Amino acid sequence: MNFEFTPRLKELSARGRQFCDEVLVPLEQIADEHGELPMDRRDAVKDQVRAWGLAGINHSKEHGGLGLTMLEQTAIEEQLGRVTNGLWSCVWRPPVSLKFGTSQQIKDYLLPSCAGHRRGCFAITEEGAGSDPRQVKTTAVLKNGNWHLNGEKWFVTSYNASDFIIVHAHVDNDPDKPTLFLVDKPAQNLVHLRSPKFMHNFAFDHAELRFDDVTVPEDRMLGKVGQGFELTKDWFVETRLQIASHALGAAIRATELANDYATSRHQFGRAIRDFQGVEFMLADMAVEIFATKTMLYRIAWEIDNGLDRKQIHAHASALKLHSSEMAGRVIDKALQILGGRGYMRENPVERLYRDIRVDRIWEGTSEIQRVVVAGQIRKRGLAVFSDWM
Known part of the structure; x- marks a missing residue:
């Protein structure tokens, strides 16, 4: 069993991080002060998305997208999750349900959406x-x-x-x-x-x-009359993986900032990371990130390998539940390590702290995810989560 990233995955991950750091991060405080990305900035960001080869990352080449696997999409999404103010949404992902449209609907809506001409x-x-x-x-x-x-x-x-x-x-x-x-x-x-x-x-x-x-x-x-739920099932799985990816990226960025600060900040004659209270927080944060990343990429792999759709739905719910709550715990600890500076709006950790709270609510609350997970255990047994299928 080989868990190493392929050269392709490494390249996509590096591209996603570079795009995030060079294009999106400089817009963070502008978006925060304005309340959203100003209208006069939006076309330039669209052009950058196209120039970096990130347009339509979730659709097939036939439909105008990049034809990426779920693992490849996840490698990009994790890095986009580092940015605050939801600026990751500037990299458009047309709704999955559009691929079930008629040929004319695909021509009128999906193809131009993948190209960024419609949304x-x-x-x-x-x-x-x-x-x-x-x-x-x-x-x-x-x-x-x-x-x-x-x-x-x-x-x-x-x-x-x-x-x-x-x-x-x-x-x-x-x-x-x-x-x-x-x-x-x-x-x-x-x-x-x-x-x-x-x-x-x-x-x-x-x-x-x-x-x-x-x-x-x-x-x-x-689609057809009555297909409203059916056409959104795959969308819910995809969005739950996106949320998990973004939660992971946010947690990693917050931990990196807290780790650097704990090294540079000195009190009582030594770096604050040398105090066990801080050191143990960093250790707990690292373990939470490690577990979430393993879970995320496993489920992306399951999707690419065509595992049972109901099992994937159950695993995606478990992932969304765990990752969204993990990010809340990790970013809270990061803010605590940064102290008063972490509470300033100019600090990315403060913005991440506000951003990440909604991940326990949208696209299915934590409570709904627990209902899904518990229902799968009741219907199919604990092996759905405890065995390696």
Whole structure:
């Protein structure tokens, strides 16, 4: 069993880190002070993504992407996770569900999205529907060859960086008919209610939208009626690996900064790392990172090798749970080692501390991940997690 990175993986990892450090890190404080990446900076960053060969990292070459394996994507994503303010989202990853579109939809949406000429955001969450998407109240009714969408959506991430929306609605108000629709911006009767501020700052906004009888052509339905959950299953696995990768990258950066500070900071005549209280924190941080990295790359390997889809879903939930909570513990310790300086907004650790909290919430809360893991143990036995399949 060979765990060594191939030359290709090493090259992608190095490219991801260099891009992060040279292109994204210089934008961190600008984005933090502005609340998001300023509009006048966005096109230049897009050009850089293309120039560095990072456009469409999660799609096949046939669909305009880079054709990377999950291991290769993970090697890049881990390094992008080092940056604060969600600037990793500047490296676009078109929604996986687009690959299930018609040939015309792939031409109109997926191909230009991989090239960075279009961008889509995903609208599923509502005031009363989060972990339980069956509670979605947004409806889609077919009338005279057009779909009519009505409802409100919350937390539509990257709305102000997107020119189309993938909307999750229930056809005929039937929760057994969850269906996806492609809505181009601007759309008549689509109302941007607000883009609220959050604990962390992010490259783009998280909008609240209202669909007041928004008309969508019949051929803008993505997939078939009732396939809304099925078309997003692979997306949830992918996003959970992305979150885990970013959490790992954030934890590593925070630990590097804390380790350097513990060496250079002297009190009572010696480096603070020489005090056992600090030394043990660094040791615990390193062990958490080591365990998470091993878990992350194992699951990426499982995806590339076509392991059972249900098993991969279970492992991705376990990974998302562990990595998001690990990063919170590690970054908290890093801030403690840095002391007052770690509490300053100009310090990356302070921004990482704010950024990482949402990872225990979005794309499935920690509690939902525990439900998935426990359910798999109940149905399939502990071997799903305890054996090497």
